[in-house]
Amino acid sequence: MSAGRVLEVYLDLLSQPCRAVHILLNCTRIPHRVRTVALRKGEQRTPEFTQLNPMQKVPVLVDDGFVLTESDAILKYLVTKYHAPQHWYPRQPERRARVDEYTAWHHSNTRPHAARVFILEVLVPAQTGSPVDGVVLQRAVAQLDDTLDKLESMFLRRQPFLCGDDVSLADLLALCELMQPLGGDRDVLQNRPQLQRWRSRVQSAVSDAFDHAHSVLYALRDRRKAKL
Amino acid sequence: MELYLDLFSQPCRSVYMFAKKNNIPFEFKDIALMNGDHHSEAFGRINQLRKVPALRDEDFCLAESIAIMQYMAEKFKTPDFWYPADLQQRARVNEYLSWQHTAIRMNGSKIFWMRLMMPTVYELEVPQEKMDGAIEDLNTSLTLIEEKFIQDKAFIIGDNISLADLVAIVEIMQPLGAGLDIFEGRPKLSAWRDRVVDAIGKDLFDDAHQKILGAEEAIKHLDKSIVQIFKPKVIRLFL
Numbered sequence: 001m002s003a004g005r006v007l008e009v010y011l012d013l014l015s016q017p018c019r020a021v022h023i024l025l026n027c028t029r030i031p032h033r034v035r036t037v038a039l040r041k042g043e044q045r046t047p048e049f050t051q052l053n054p055m056q057k058v059p060v061l062v063d064d065g066f067v068l069t070e071s072d073a074i075l076k077y078l079v080t081k082y083h084a085p086q087h088w089y090p091r092q093p094e095r096r097a098r099v100d101e102y103t104a105w106h107h108s109n110t111r112p113h114a115a116r117v118f119i120l121e122v123l124v125p126a127q128t129g130s131p132v133d134g135v136v137l138q139r140a141v142a143q144l145d146d147t148l149d150k151l152e153s154m155f156l157r158r159q160p161f162l163c164g165d166d167v168s169l170a171d172l173l174a175l176c177e178l179m180q181p182l183g184g185d186r187d188v189l190q191n192r193p194q195l196q197r198w199r200s201r202v203q204s205a206v207s208d209a210f211d212h213a214h215s216v217l218y219a220l221r222d223r224r225k226a227k228l
Numbered sequence: 229m230e231l232y233l234d235l236f237s238q239p240c241r242s243v244y245m246f247a248k249k250n251n252i253p254f255e256f257k258d259i260a261l262m263n264g265d266h267h268s269e270a271f272g273r274i275n276q277l278r279k280v281p282a283l284r285d286e287d288f289c290l291a292e293s294i295a296i297m298q299y300m301a302e303k304f305k306t307p308d309f310w311y312p313a314d315l316q317q318r319a320r321v322n323e324y325l326s327w328q329h330t331a332i333r334m335n336g337s338k339i340f341w342m343r344l345m346m347p348t349v350y351e352l353e354v355p356q357e358k359m360d361g362a363i364e365d366l367n368t369s370l371t372l373i374e375e376k377f378i379q380d381k382a383f384i385i386g387d388n389i390s391l392a393d394l395v396a397i398v399e400i401m402q403p404l405g406a407g408l409d410i411f412e413g414r415p416k417l418s419a420w421r422d423r424v425v426d427a428i429g430k431d432l433f434d435d436a437h438q439k440i441l442g443a444e445e446a447i448k449h450l451d452k453s454i455v456q457i458f459k460p461k462v463i464r465l466f467l
Contacts, residue, residue: 054376055372055376066316066319068319068320068323069323069327070322070323070326070327071326072322072326073319073322073323073325073326074319076318076319076322077315077316077318077319077322080315080318081315093299093302093303094288094299096298096299096302097288097290097295097296097298097299100292100294100295100298100299101290101291101292101295103326104292104293104294104295104325104329105277105291105292107326107329107330108329108330108334112330150277153276154276154277
């Protein structure tokens, strides 16, 4: 296979949307090559990467010259192009609409609210050396709690996965976000048995691919714990 | 099929124009956000999140404007250019639709709130520093739209209008409702806007935007007491 034809993904497993893409690729066994972009080292700002993606963000997909950003666009493209099992992104309009509804809602809800907890608890103190701002963190945790309430009462009400009876792109995107605060040793699902059961179902559905994708996050948690 | 809409809201406008342009039959259910209509028990049964737009097609209820339009495109077999079947073109539309949530949508909304809603309806003063920051963020989004998404093309994904342009234009129009002319000094954006208006049809575009462009006037006649319960949330969101 010539270099131009292999599907390439530029990612950093510390990034939630990158993990969702990584899990899908491994789960569905789509042949691909991973190119790591170490965000911690600022590799997204190199001239080479900037030329590939002027937004300086990951993940980026390169499929035989076709460059695509935005994880939900990438996931939908992959499932369709490589004929992945339909449950990932159903073709039937009402079932597909449920996944599209979640992936839209995700941007202003699960993603920012879960990311913020991790940013306040882990990234900001690591980058600035200052202690965690307890008041601001508490507010972020409360806002995430509100989002978790919605996930439970709306998306998971009467169904085992966010968008229906089977795992879909929505579950990957959501769970990878909700795992992020684990980097600071915070399990945001700790007091939520319904969401914990959902998490187990998603992990079972993707098996090894889950822990493989989260290895970097687990290592971060373990390093931080060792320091305390 | 019912569409629950308030044309003050950007995503409602894109859904409205898409349905009308494609002659999709629907019943317009007016939800006046400033009257608190979205807090009625009846509306809560359509959409637990109490957000507009919302669609109801017999038993099937759907929220999120993008999902609604993608659903209608498929269900009513609208012309291909709106949401192309071609994998790469569709991916480009999805790429824009994904990016815009935390960029132009967030920044355009913020300006509308900070310049109009907060001082007029809630009597909240916005610190100049926050306003300047919001304007800067909006400008960053607009520049990205011009330079990364439109570039030298007629529309975001190429020669034809798509859902990307429809979703973009309604967000870009929002600051105008608060008296900020974001097209000034942006000839590329203005030219794109003209093409979009032309592709949608000027009458339909003006019809959809009549309410938001009259927002400053409409708010003067608003019963502000109805929405005061949202004041703490507004403070938390924007200040």
